[in-house]
Amino acid sequence: MQLQPPFRKIIHVDMDAYYASVAQLDNPELRGKPIAVGGGGVRGVVSAASYEARKFGVKSAMSNVLAKQKCPHIIFVKSDFKRYKELTAQIREIFYDYTDLVEPLSLDEAYLDVTENKKGNPSANDIAREIRQRIFEETGLRASAGISINKFLAKVASDINKPNGQKTVHPEEVIDFLEKLPVNKFYxxxxxxxxxxxxxxxxxxxxLKQKSLEELTTLFGKSGQHYYNIVRGIHNSPVKPNRIRKSVGAERTFRENISSEIFMLERLNDIADEIENRMIKSNAKGKTITLKIKYSDFTQQTRSKTVHHFIFKKKDFFPIVKELLYQEKIKNSVRLLGISFSNLNTTKKEPVWVQLKFDF
Structure with a gap:
């Protein structure tokens, strides 16, 4: 079976080891050395690793202790989200020189639909190469790219020639490419x-293709339909230039577990200050407040309350957070606390960036 035109031209741009590369960009002494972003505390977690560190098996979401075991000479550096956002804004401006159809996935990756682009260039492959070159010339950072007929294929392709490379899956190659692709490489x-x-x-x-839709649905539930479609090159989700902000939240992981509710309130008080600032910057108000608790055994609990009117000020929502904390007895020591607002009044569409904070 061959897919039928017309085809979209989608690029997925993915910055190479973004947070670690920014640290090396700003501190030449770190270049060529194994580094991990995320702090070096006992309770810390690696949020990004340089390619030099990855050679030793260090990767994101790995504990700092394990990272140190794998690479004894690893260098830990703290996150700098202000700097990441500054560079991301520069990179996005490059994207917008080619198309307004840009869908950010995070600070370090985005989809671009260049089917019709501002340069009038019919080659998405050439556009991707030009964008990557401009990113390097204007920021000093490297990026990889995947190019194909839909977002799924572009995302998969961008990982194939990393770092600092790109891969195009042309329409006539899609079926063969997918049939040979290991299932663990399916995004x-x-x-x-x-x-x-x-x-x-x-x-x-x-x-995967040998399984019927009925079999896949039985085996994988709702995801069965997705797997049935993508292995056939079917993925019709358009590039969405903006996302509706559905929630505003912040959370913090602690170096040491907390057992006292008094101490928890102190930490929640700091998180609430940050939430209020984010709500003001987002021009958002919400009705549902959620308290997130992650215990030392890594079990997680959420407690929520919905009020009848929109609120955003700390003086209005912090009493609710306190009420949720004391709603029932804390069953164990706590390693993470978070507060979030949902059921928002915002209809403005804007990119959503998820940021996890750590104590250092």
Whole structure:
């Protein structure tokens, strides 16, 4: 089966080891050395690793302790989100020189629809190469790119020639590409799902393709339809230039577990200050306040309350946070607390960046 035109031209641009690369850009002494962003505390977690560190098996979401074991000479550096956002704004301006159809996924990656672009260039491959070159010339950072007929394929392709490379999957290559692609390389298929697929004898796209829609739905629930479509090159989600902000939140992981509710309130008080600032900057108000609690055994609990009117000021929502904290007894020591607002009044569309804060 061959896919039928017309085809969109989608680019997925993914910055290479973004946070670590920014640290090396701003501090030449770190260049060529294994570094991890996220702090070096005992309770810290690696949020990004340089390619030099990745050679030793260090990767994001790994504990700092394990990272140090794998790479004894690793250098830990703190996150600098102000700097990341500054550079991201520069990179986005480059994107907008080519198309207004830009969908940010995070600070370091975005989709671009260049089917019709401002340069009148029919080659998405050439546009991607030009964008990557401009990013390097204007910021000193490297990026990789994937180019294909839909977002799914572009996302998968951008990972193939990393770092500092790009991969184009042309329309006539899509089916063959997907049939040979290992299922763990399918964007959205995590370790657990991949292991389940392996147990079912599904190792590459062609194996997945042999399963009927009914079988896949039985095996994977709602995701079955998604897997059935993507292995056939079907993914019709358009590039959405903006996202509706659905929530505003902040959370903090602690160096040491907290057992006292008094101390928890002190930490929540600081988080509430940040929430109020974010609500003001977003021009947002909300009705639902949620308290997030992650215990030392990594179990998680959320407690929510919805009020009848929109609020955003700390003096109005912090008493609710306090009420939620004391709603029931804390069952264990706590390693993370968070507050979020949902059920917002905002209709303005804007990119949403998720940021996890750590104590250092």
């Amino acid at each position: 959205g298929v995590g370790k657990v799902t991949a292991a389940k697929m392996y147990n079912l004898g599904i190792f590459v796209g062609n194996d």
